[in-house]
Amino acid sequence: MSERIASAELRAKLMSADEAAQFVNNGDLVGMSGFTGAAYPKALPTAIANKAKEAHAKGDAFTIDMLTGASTAPDCDGVLAEAEAVNYRMPYQSDPIMRKAINAGSMKYQDIHLSHSGLQVEQGFFGEMDVAIVEVTRITEEGHLIPSSGVGNNLEYLAAAKKIIIEVNEWQALELEGMADIWSVPHLPNRTPIPINNVGDRIGNPYIQIDTNKVVAVVETNAPDRNAPFKPFDDVSAKIAGNFLDFLEGEVAAGRLTYDGYIMQSGVGNVPNAVMAGLLDSKFENIQAYTEVVQDGMLDLIDAGKMTVASATSFALSPEYADKMNREAATYRKSLVLRPLQISNSPEVIRRMGLIASNGMIEADIYGNINSTHVNGTRVMNGIGGSGDFTRNAFISSFISPSVAKDGAISAVVPFASHIDHTEHDAMVVITEYGFADLRGLAPRDRVAKMVSVAHPDYRALLEEYYDRALKSTTSFQQTPHDLKTAFNFHLNMIEKGSMKG
Amino acid sequence: MSERIASAELRAKLMSADEAAQFVNNGDLVGMSGFTGAAYPKALPTAIANKAKEAHAKGDAFTIDMLTGASTAPDCDGVLAEAEAVNYRMPYQSDPIMRKAINAGSMKYQDIHLSHSGLQVEQGFFGEMDVAIVEVTRITEEGHLIPSSGVGNNLEYLAAAKKIIIEVNEWQALELEGMADIWSVPHLPNRTPIPINNVGDRIGNPYIQIDTNKVVAVVETNAPDRNAPFKPFDDVSAKIAGNFLDFLEGEVAAGRLTYDGYIMQSGVGNVPNAVMAGLLDSKFENIQAYTEVVQDGMLDLIDAGKMTVASATSFALSPEYADKMNREAATYRKSLVLRPLQISNSPEVIRRMGLIASNGMIEADIYGNINSTHVNGTRVMNGIGGSGDFTRNAFISSFISPSVAKDGAISAVVPFASHIDHTEHDAMVVITEYGFADLRGLAPRDRVAKMVSVAHPDYRALLEEYYDRALKSTTSFQQTPHDLKTAFNFHLNMIEKGSMKG
Structure with missing residues (x-):
């Protein structure tokens, strides 16, 4: 399958995921591809999770700060959360194991507007990024990356990271090439208008250009994106x-x-x-x-x-x-x-x-x-x-x-x-x-x-009762009537009695 | 002073504010200039307020729905609120009499992001606008309007209104001409980038072009903007x-x-x-x-x-x-x-x-x-x-x-x-x-x-106490710890005891 890695320079950096995981260290700020279960790295997360487990078994600390495009999948967010390998996570996740760790307070999660997430890395709010791990469909002869099933924050992470690990996933169709339109908003203070006037306007290239000197590993994979099937309409x-x-x-x-x-x-x-x-x-x-x-x-x-x-x-x-x-x-x-x-x-x-x-x-x-x-x-x-x-x-x-x-x-x-x-x-x-x-x-x-x-x-009368109470409780000051004493009664009923009805 | 009205067509429509108020009727949707105490109409609001009072004295209904750029002043928001002449108001106000009416529930107020306010009129969310009342520094020979001390939503209101009333305020310096940069974002579905790359870029004209056929009255005024002095720094x-x-x-x-x-x-x-x-x-x-x-x-x-x-x-x-x-x-x-x-x-x-x-x-x-x-x-x-x-x-x-x-x-x-x-x-x-x-x-x-x-x-210990309580009240589910039972205690203390300290 190495025909998917046309660059000789990058083909020379082929190795296994476990070997590539050597470049990810405790405390690293790691930017990954991945957006709603698509285009996330399929091999490195498990390799990193194993590295974390080994360290923890020896009593050593090992966690990373993990940034993505959005949610990933059980073999990414899931394995890393299960291995207690994530200290801080942004900007979005939807994994059950990770959610549990977040709500238990054992993992830090910052819920950031997606359009701000890569921008905040670019603006330097997270300091230097140690590693970017990005899945692609193919690497061109020039070392350009053809995105797989999503783009997300890949540009920002690849630009910010000191080291780059690329996963080339054979499962992704080669015909995805040409779907991505890669255009980077110039950085401050030179930002310019984004010249899109119509939904389908293409303004850039089908590939992502990177500094190939930063690439420390290329890993081959063949694994599907993991998205849940939708339920039949009810x-x-x-x-x-x-x-x-x-x-x-x-x-x-x-x-x-x-x-x-x-x-x-x-x-x-x-x-x-x-x-x-x-x-x-x-x-x-x-x-x-x-x-x-x-x-x-x-x-x-x-x-x-x-x-x-x-x-x-x-x-x-x-x-x-x-x-x-x-x-x-x-x-x-x-x-x-x-x-x-x-x-x-x-x-x-x-x-x-x-x-x-x-x-x-x-x-x-x-x-x-x-x-x-x-x-x-x-x-x-x-x-x-x-x-x-x-x-x-x-x-x-x-x-x-x-x-x-x-x-x-x-x-x-x-x-x-x-x-x-x-x-x-x-x-x-x-x-x-x-x-x-x-x-x-x-x-x-x-x-x-x-x-x-x-x-x-079933809830209309309860809501009307609340509004009546709100009107009475603050008779002279009420652009937005509320009765702060009972404003959360629906939620307290749910917590205490298992139903918002009480 | 009529040298400020260079258009013969519009000079012919000169009249008093009381005469011009004939064009404003009960139930009208009225868009006015005015932004933080600057550039609001100085004469029509009082004339409309008087018309409302006369109607109310006869037992007739008279209110308008009033849209501006932002807050105005006592001789605009104040007189209209005092005359109970406003049914609905957007997007911003800061007048004490109006605020009282709003909080008493006798006036409707919708608090809209300013960048959305003119846009929502343009997008048709408010239906047809009956009258636009706009203060200017000068009217050119071609009937173009030179803005006074603010622009606000004037473009959207002048474009949407069926009738236009112009106030020409001699108090405003003629040398304001050239300060305004008037460029209108093309309407949907033809919106294009706003070609501003630097803070000071000028992309338009110093005047607002209008359909002069819609102008029903021109009124001369000579009255200052009303802004409160700032307090000395403490x-x-x-x-x-x-x-x-x-x-x-x-x-x-x-x-x-x-x-x-x-x-x-x-x-x-x-x-x-x-x-x-x-x-x-x-x-x-x-x-x-x-x-x-x-x-x-x-x-x-x-x-x-x-x-x-x-x-x-x-x-x-x-x-x-x-x-x-x-x-x-x-x-x-x-x-x-x-x-x-x-x-x-x-x-x-x-x-x-x-x-x-x-x-x-x-x-x-x-x-x-x-x-x-x-x-x-x-x-x-x-x-x-x-x-x-x-x-x-x-x-x-x-x-x-x-x-x-x-x-x-x-x-x-x-x-x-x-x-x-x-x-x-x-x-x-x-x-x-x-x-x-x-x-x-x-x-x-x-x-x-x-x-x-x-x-x-004085409040730090109280806040820490709350956070401790929040951590304990929802031990297993707490990305954002809260104790909903006591979440508003600061505010309830203020309402009941006159201090958030309780």
Whole structure:
């Protein structure tokens, strides 16, 4: 397989993952590729985890500070967390073992807007990076890197790191070459506009240029990306998708959107995929996506001729669709552009595109503040990801969620959000299976009835009771009525009695 | 004075403010100029207020929905609120009478990011605008408008409105002409990059072009902008300014900033002016400001040769400095650029500039969530203004505040912010008279000690007690430890006992 390493200089650095792990030391700041289960290094994490375990067995300290594009997979975040090999982690994760370590307080996790993560490394907030470990599809004769199934923060990490380890993954289709569009925003103080005017504009090269002198190891792998399959759509997801389409139709009726002018941004998950399935049968045509990840539903839309182009930084495909991608990459690359995270999630380009953002949430309060990250205000689930990048700069920003979780024990609409990731200034529309709450143009008090209308019927009276109490508790000072004594009663009920209903 | 109205077509529409008020009707959506006490219409608000009072005396309904650039003054927001003439208000206000009406629930107020406010009108979220009322310095022969002391959302309102009323204010110096740089971001779906690469770049015209057919009235005025004088610096402000400079020096020492590379954004107020006074005696040279408003301290920096250029959308000057500006506008216009709010506060340009943002706050919590707007979570003070536009896109974002207010009864550091306008993902540095808390690169638990260190000594033990309780209350789930039962005890103490200390 070494035909994938066309550079003689770099072919000379071929070694095993265990040998390459010698270049990763205790206390190192390590930047890795990887974004929503795609394009993460497949071999080095296990090798590093083994090195950590050996050190720990001898009573020696061994941890790294680990930076990625976003979440990875069990054979990356999982093995490293299990080996207690990570001291600090940013900007996003979704691994069960790692999440447990984070919430137990044994691992430090900083939840950073994705568009800021590589930028903060570039700006020097993390000091020097010791090692970058990046998966690629192929190395060219000149030593350029052809990205695999995602780009993420690879440019920033490869530029910042003192040492580079490259994993060449044979499982990734060679036909991915040409999908990536690599353009680097000039560094301060010479930043210039990002010259993207349309979703599909290509402005750079299909490869990443590096300082090959920094490469200390090249490792061959042959292992699949690991993405979870999506669940079949249930009735609730279908209803939410229907309400989302009703909302879009309303925008068309109001003259703010046309049937061939919809630019989509979509968070990851079952509900977004249900929304995309709904679009297949809608009147919307020539849909475009300026988003973070390419999902199954987008490939279906492209196959059906409903979507013309999708721009993202990575794939987030089910195993079935990942295989399909590997078979048909030569076709899909005509309709897909993979960009560096700083560009896929750029506030500048997002605002320019005029997209409609839709992201999931844990809960929203009666005024439209959104909690995307923490259960009961304390336990982090995954992280904010790019939801803030898109919400803050979208033409219209929406949040979608089933109205209840855990068989009705948890309401997605609460009196006071127990953690706030998106403020009342940012969220415009909240959508559940009961409809959509359009908060645009509304003062806080006028938002309450809208938010209650999308809550589960079991919780509506409880929310109204809270609002009545809030109105009475602070009679003379109430742009935003609250009764701070009972603001978290929903959450305290959940903690103490197992249900927000009490 | 009609030489200020060079267009014969528009001179023919000269009338009194009372006559012009005929064009403003009950229920109208009215867009006005005005930004931090500058450039607001001086005559029409009183005429509209009188019309409202007359209607109310007859038992008739009369209110308008009122949109501006930001805050205005007693003879605009004040008289209209006093006459109960406003139904809905956005995006920002700071008038005591209006604030009272808002918090009493008799007026609706939507607190919108300033960079979104004109955009949302342009995007059609408010439907058709009935009237735009805009103050200018002069009308040219072609009917172009020369902005007075601010630009704000004038472009969006003049474009959206069916009718236009122009106030020509003789008090504003004719030499302001040339200070404004008017460039309109093309509307969706044709938005393009904003071609500003440097703070002082001029990309447009010194005038606003309008459809003169929409002009229904031109009114002459001669009245000053109304800005409050700043208080003399006190000891606390001086200490905060010193800590801010220490923070800047630390960035220089870390190699992230140079003495001639500081680009400032600064919120309005006494503390920011103290910071600017501190910069006069600092090692920083060739300072630039890409900010929202031009303040006294910036003129001092320009006079002293320490600041080369400031870009903003408006003035926020004390009466003394406003007079100075009127006398010396011909000189200052070489160093000042006034831009439309969509550009002064553009996420795109802000991120490109790499500026250091510093804004005031009401309170921060132990994890770095910031409350900029609501006392005790319910009573709105002013609004978020542009603080989110800058915080979210700055190179470094800081918040500055005295550690206590009301003689120590209110702490600026609390366990849980009672309203959240900027999240833990956005705030990087919090500065009080006790030092600066640098939260960059830190997981939530590691932020607590930093935040406690900048709290007033009287509150440190109380904050530590809360954190200990939080650690114990949710032992197994605590990325962000909280004890939701007592999270708002500081605020409840304030409400019930008059002091957060209890």
